[in-house]
Amino acid sequence: MTPNELNYSPIEKLCLSLIFQFEIIYVPQKAVKGQALADFLADHPIPAYWELSNEFPDEDVLVIEVKPPWKMYFDGASNKEGAGAGVIFVTSDGEVLPYSFTLTQNFSNNVAEYQALILGLEMAVDIKQLHLQVYGDSALVINQLLGSYEVRKPELLPYHNYARKLMGWLGDVEIEHVPRKENKQADALANLASTISMPNNEARVPICKNWVVPPVFEEESDEEKEDDNYTVEVFEIEKED
Incomplete structure (x- = not known):
């Protein structure tokens, strides 16, 4: 590309590449100006399956996801x-x-x-x-x-x-x-x-969450305190290995 062509906008560079690829008749590079690009696009309509979008600016956009270290x-x-x-x-x-x-x-x-x-x-x-x-x-x-x-x-x-x-x-x-x-x-x-040093052996120690005794007990009624026979209730606690 010539120095002037290097200053083209991205869309003009894209059009210039289309000219280089599809133009059968040789066009001197000095004659390839903005008007020549417009004339070429007028004579060579964009196929129907090409859709132009206004969502993209006329700039090269490179997005790189940078994750934290x-x-x-x-x-x-x-x-x-x-x-x-x-x-x-x-x-x-x-x-x-x-x-x-x-x-x-x-x-x-x-x-x-x-x-x-x-x-x-x-x-x-x-x-x-x-x-x-x-x-x-x-x-x-x-x-x-x-x-x-x-x-x-x-x-x-x-x-x-x-x-x-x-x-x-x-x-x-x-x-x-x-x-x-x-x-x-x-x-x-x-x-x-x-x-827990164990020479020449690999030790795997599982860490489990558990609660042995229920954390909350209901207060005994007066009748239960007077009764000599006490009832022991067992609460099943959900636990994960």
């Missing part, structure tokens, strides 16, 4: 019984994906925090979730990754470097420190894994 919460726990890591993903659709890991060795809390972060980042790399918001309650780990704190302990340096590498592979990662109360689900998963 996934969120990842991580936490690590270490005690005398073992070490564990908890990771929770919240998808762009609001679906919650919890994961709990028992770590094979007993580490310090800071190492367990790094392990939890790395496990989550590795999963994000595997599922190619490149836009990720990461939240953790370890001020040390978060600030070291943000560059606010220096990594002084040599045992933390390999974990720090690997976490930075994973974040570089993902590309678009935001990391932020949150209070422990906003990270309690990942904290619970990490503590659960550290408490």
